[in-house]
Amino acid sequence: MVVHVQAFGILKDFLGSSEVQWNLSDGITAEGVRAFLKKNYPVHPGLPIAIVRDNRYLADDEIIQDQDHLFLMPPVSGG
Amino acid sequence: MKVHISISEAPASYNEIMDFLKSDHAGAIALFEGVVRSDVLDNGESVTHLFYEAHVPMVHAETSLLVEQMRQHCDVYAIFFHHLLGNVAVGQTSIWLGIAAQHRKEAFEAQTWFLNQFKQRVPIWKKELGDQTQQWVVPHE
Known part of the structure; x- marks a missing residue:
């Protein structure tokens, strides 16, 4: 299945772009997406990453759906 | 409680903020x-600008949630929050937080609480820009 990913902050540098599309396995969870990211891109293993869908933070075990739009967020640094 | 939350590339104005916060009951505005x-x-270079980006819908959602939580333990009349997006030069303001309360103690406590929570939870990111280089700011947990 295909998911549309938009990254923020330093994650854009790791992905090489602010927006990418990934082909992922059916049934993958938010935690699985995080693992996919860290396996395929040079992301620091200890970097906390939040995943947002429909303006809501996803729990680790939430299932990703085909054609989902996901937002990947590193630790915030506003102000 | 009156609440103003905004994020844009345009700065807030002092008059706009004070007009929003002032009331006959507010004896303190922080x-x-x-x-x-x-x-x-x-690399030793000096920062000349900060660049800010945000997930704007989540900024509004998280900031509204913070205001609700603040309301439960801080007695304030009004809050004005504005954050800039894009490039902001050294010496320029990037965030405004105004709190109106009956007394200064409540205003300062609410302001400190809100800023501490904001720095941890509201999805805004900044990049430090120099003349030759740039780097994202990543807080260490």
């Missing part, structure tokens, strides 16, 4: 401005 400072980048 106005915080976060100003871009010239830190030193890893």
Whole structure:
């Protein structure tokens, strides 16, 4: 299945772009997406990453759906 | 409680903030401005600007949630929050937080609580820009 990913902050540098599309396995969870990211891109293993869908933070075990739009967020640094 | 939450590339104005916060009941108005400072980048270069980006819908959602939580333990009349997006030069303000309360103690406590929570939870990211280089700011947990 295909998911549309938009990254923020330093994650854009790791992905090489602010927006990418990934082909992922059916049934993958938010935690699985995080693992996919860290396996395929040079992301620091200890970097906390939040995943947002429909303006809501996803729990680790939430299932990703085909054609989902996901937002990947590193630790915030506003102000 | 009156609440103003905004994020854009346009700065807030002092008159706009004070007009929003002032009332006959508010004896204290605490106005915080976060100003871009010239830190030193890893390569020794000085910061000239900060670049801010955000997930705007989540900024509104998270900030509104913070206001609701603040309301439960802080007695304030009004809050004005504005954050800039895009490039902001050293010496310019990037965030405004105004709190109106009956007394200064409540205003300062609410302001400190809100800023501490904001720095941890509201999805805004900044990049430090120098003349030759740039680097994202990643807080260490």
